[in-house]
Amino acid sequence: MSTPEDVWSTRLRAAVDDHPGAVAFDVSSYVAAGRKRALRNRAAAVLATVAAVAMVAAGAALATGGARSEAPQPAPSVPSVPTFRVGTNGWVAVDAWQGGGQVYLVRPGEDARRLDVAGSDASTDACPAWSPDGERLMFGRLGASSEPSSGGAELVIVPVDQSGAAGKPTVIALDGFDVLPGHDAHPCGIWAPDGRWVALAGTGEVWVVDTQAGAIRRLPDLRPSDLEWRPGTDELAIVGDMGTSRAARTLSTPVSVYSVSTDELRQLGAVEAAHITWSPDGATLAYTGGETDPPDLSLVDSDGANERLLVAETGGNLHGIGPVWSPTGDRIAYQRLTGQGERHEVVLANVADGTETVIAAPETDGEMWWPFTVSWSPDGTTLLYAAWTEDGEAPGTAGVIAVPADEPTNVTVLTDTIDPVPNYYSHQWAPSQMWGRQ
Amino acid sequence: MGAAKQDEEFAEYVAGSRPALWRSAYLLCGNVAQADDLVQSALLKLYVAWPRLVRGDRLDGYTRRIIANAHIDELRRPWRRETEPLEGHEPVMEVTNDEHSALIRALKALPVGQRRVVVLRHYWGLSVAETATDLGISEGSVKSQCAIGLHKLEAALASHYRSEDRA
Numbered sequence: 263m264s265t266p267e268d269v270w271s272t273r274l275r276a277a278v279d280d281h282p283g284a285v286a287f288d289v290s291s292y293v294a295a296g297r298k299r300a301l302r303n304r305a306a307a308v309l310a311t312v313a314a315v316a317m318v319a320a321g322a323a324l325a326t327g328g329a330r331s332e333a334p335q336p337a338p339s340v341p342s343v344p345t346f347r348v349g350t351n352g353w354v355a356v357d358a359w360q361g362g363g364q365v366y367l368v369r370p371g372e373d374a375r376r377l378d379v380a381g382s383d384a385s386t387d388a389c390p391a392w393s394p395d396g397e398r399l400m401f402g403r404l405g406a407s408s409e410p411s412s413g414g415a416e417l418v419i420v421p422v423d424q425s426g427a428a429g430k431p432t433v434i435a436l437d438g439f440d441v442l443p444g445h446d447a448h449p450c451g452i453w454a455p456d457g458r459w460v461a462l463a464g465t466g467e468v469w470v471v472d473t474q475a476g477a478i479r480r481l482p483d484l485r486p487s488d489l490e491w492r493p494g495t496d497e498l499a500i501v502g503d504m505g506t507s508r509a510a511r512t513l514s515t516p517v518s519v520y521s522v523s524t525d526e527l528r529q530l531g532a533v534e535a536a537h538i539t540w541s542p543d544g545a546t547l548a549y550t551g552g553e554t555d556p557p558d559l560s561l562v563d564s565d566g567a568n569e570r571l572l573v574a575e576t577g578g579n580l581h582g583i584g585p586v587w588s589p590t591g592d593r594i595a596y597q598r599l600t601g602q603g604e605r606h607e608v609v610l611a612n613v614a615d616g617t618e619t620v621i622a623a624p625e626t627d628g629e630m631w632w633p634f635t636v637s638w639s640p641d642g643t644t645l646l647y648a649a650w651t652e653d654g655e656a657p658g659t660a661g662v663i664a665v666p667a668d669e670p671t672n673v674t675v676l677t678d679t680i681d682p683v684p685n686y687y688s689h690q691w692a693p694s695q696m697w698g699r700q
Numbered sequence: 701m702g703a704a705k706q707d708e709e710f711a712e713y714v715a716g717s718r719p720a721l722w723r724s725a726y727l728l729c730g731n732v733a734q735a736d737d738l739v740q741s742a743l744l745k746l747y748v749a750w751p752r753l754v755r756g757d758r759l760d761g762y763t764r765r766i767i768a769n770a771h772i773d774e775l776r777r778p779w780r781r782e783t784e785p786l787e788g789h790e791p792v793m794e795v796t797n798d799e800h801s802a803l804i805r806a807l808k809a810l811p812v813g814q815r816r817v818v819v820l821r822h823y824w825g826l827s828v829a830e831t832a833t834d835l836g837i838s839e840g841s842v843k844s845q846c847a848i849g850l851h852k853l854e855a856a857l858a859s860h861y862r863s864e865d866r867a
Contacts (some may be wrong), residue, residue, distance in 0.1 A: 289718075292710075297707075
């Protein structure tokens with residue numbers, strides 16, 4: 263008589279043992295690819311050694327170079343506590359990809375709660391974004407069985423009260439909406455400052471949606487890697503080229519600025535970029551390039567003039583949403599690789615002088631939190647990490663944490679029960695409105 | 701060990717183990733192209749580590765672990781890929797058998813921890829202790845995750861396997 267273990271072994275084997283994918287392979291191709299990888303690793307090791315030797319030599323030269331001025335002592339930091347209510351509606355909205363996509367609300371001291379909206383049981387929801395007044399939550403929806411190209415994509419806008427209860431949703435059908443192959447299929451909108459217009463990117467198009475009238479404007483020939491509304495205006499900056507599929511590299515493009523009031527698209531000087539962030543007064547744009555460009559962080563005035571470098575060599579990254587300007591205007595946050603796999607640290611660049619403050623992976627109860635995306639709280643005091651965890655060598659879970667920018671050891675875990683990450687890879691503007699304003 | 705000798709041994713190991721690795725990867729991710737990527741990623745790491753691994757007796761365990769870890773990495777690095785292309789390799793089709801497709805879908809619906817435990821325990825046939833060692837988790841976690849995972853599979857596949865159970 264078969265045991266349950268035997269039964270499952272038989273079933274699993276039956277499902278894959280005759281699969282042609284298991285036997286259709288060429289051994290020599292693996293050997294050739296392995297040789298390439300080994301060569302690349304060796305070259306990287308040589309470069310690292312050369313860099314280390316150069317640093318040691320430079321350090322020795324400095325040490326023997328005679329008197330030098332003492333570095334100024336930093337002012338003692340003032341302890342701060344995450345202010346989840348000042349300037350916010352108290353909620354952070356998160357999409358969990360388990361189950362295909364569900365929207366949750368989280369705040370300190372409470373379990374993550376799924377947003378209960380009519381129609382969500384038969385759909386997958388993703389990319390929550392709070393309206394500028396913090397009273398409505400927008401997210402993208404796909405019918406459970408529908409493909410986006412078949413007309414199943416919708417934007418859902420729902421009022422949410424202080425208790426987290428959702429009111430009657432407004433649903434805007436996005437007929438003909440589709441995304442680039444291999445990318446998350448949900449529509450991911452970003453609110454304009456007026457709380458009326460919403461921008462999102464589809465296959466080779468940017469859609470600008472009037473959420474009051476339901477009218478849709480489609481801007482062709484654009485595959486942006488970043489979108490951001492200019493604060494205080496009706497202008498949308500559009501940058502980057504994602505290529506035609508997920509396998510393509512992200513490239514810089516000229517910065518296009520679309521005006522809702524004039525319905526015109528113009529270029530912002532000669533600047534080319536792949537990721538952008540506006541200063542909170544809308545006067546300056548910070549930008550970085552695509553994967554083939556030097557990893558510099560630069561600034562340009564809103565009229566396209568006065569291009570200048572803020573930080574050279576910001577380092578590489580695998581994750582993140584590009585630079586994110588703090589609501590207080592004094593710092594820009596970005597992520598960079600630490601050199602250990604896909605682990606990133608967060609860097610705060612001082613806008614006034616380009617100096618940097620590095621925030622290493624926060625730790626809670628022996629678990630390190632490594633960021634996928636980082637954005638600011640509305641009051642500019644706190645960073646919101648969508649992150650994965652690691653406990654020693656063991657893989658952990660994922661979740662969302664709040665990290666005070668000036669006291670990063672004082673971490674608040676908002677949730678470690680849901681995984682908030684994978685829907686952001688093709689909609690990197692989406693996390694910027696996860697934290698509700700007031 | 702010379703490079704040519706190393707390549708020869710590695711090629712021999714790949715020829716013998718790649719089908720099982722691919723099947724495991726496919727059970728873990730439920731997608732042909734991703735299974736190809738996982739196996740490719742794992743075997744690249746294995747090639748680099750080969751000189752120190754081949755002298756030990758942990759080769760299979762290491763390879764299983766890098767398949768599982770590559771799967772986690774794949775989940776965690778959603779918008780970039782970094783692999784050397786395999787020349788002349790074309791992806792094959794997904795499974796078409798309804799029963800098998802249902803099992804793959806049900807596995808895919810499991811949380812990744814349960815899925816890995818189920819695959820290691822019931823596809824690889826590892827013991828609870830071996831599975832715990834491979835995954836770096838406690839034996840208690842292996843037992844509980846496996847029980848929950850199988851229960852969910854039973855529930856999801858009740859209609860598909862009902863006739864088989866009666867037979």
